[in-house]
Amino acid sequence: MSLPRTPSFRLGGKRALVTGASSGIGRAAAVALAEAGAEVTLVARSVQPLNALAEEMAAEGLTARTRPLDITDIAATEAAVEAEGPFDVLVNSAGLARHAPATETELADYDAVMAVNLRAAHFLTRAVAKGLMAAGKPGSLINISSQMGHVGGPNRSVYAASKHALEGMTKAMAIEWGPAGIRVNTLCPTFIRTPLGEQTLQNPQARDWVLSKIKLGRVGEVEDIMGGVVFLASGASALVTGTHLLIDGGWTAE
Incomplete structure (x- = not known):
């Protein structure tokens, strides 16, 4: 009897689209996918950080191209995906947080968070899926959610609402597109040491709260999510769809 073989984590010949890549x-997801062999298209609003990342990656022998784009411009995003796709892999990492007590939520902040975290995510994911279906190709679509898509937290009613909604959207899309071989999942990090995460971590009281919740006793680094991204993008997760991968240090174990 022949031994079973571990499915490959390699992504050679695959084209990946990563938003929020600057x-x-x-940024870490883009590097991880490129290290696994994918050709990566880097998307963000700011041109300079994208070009800098592409140059750094090229110096390491990694394949990346840049596409400055504001994904809240739905028409422009759909046109770009149609013109430059199909993409075998999507990592939708663009996100926005504006934290405040629920009683003090500003309408403009609510609309801004939902525009990026939910509205743009919906139409971007749909655009990539339509390109795959038109080409008759399978694919893996990954939305970067959060542990806050599974729990709540102080001053996070809007952010948590956007991520809970993203989780539901992902499940529904997975059901619809499964017959076409298109997998849709979320990756849900805890607090990661990034410019967005530092909004909370720079506050000593908030940082103590975060550390009290993370059972492994430390906040995350971007390297902590890279293996999960490659797993969900690759054939190693071929039977995984409509679910989430929590990278939360045990926060949600309670």
């Missing part, structure tokens, strides 16, 4: 989790 910093933090998106």
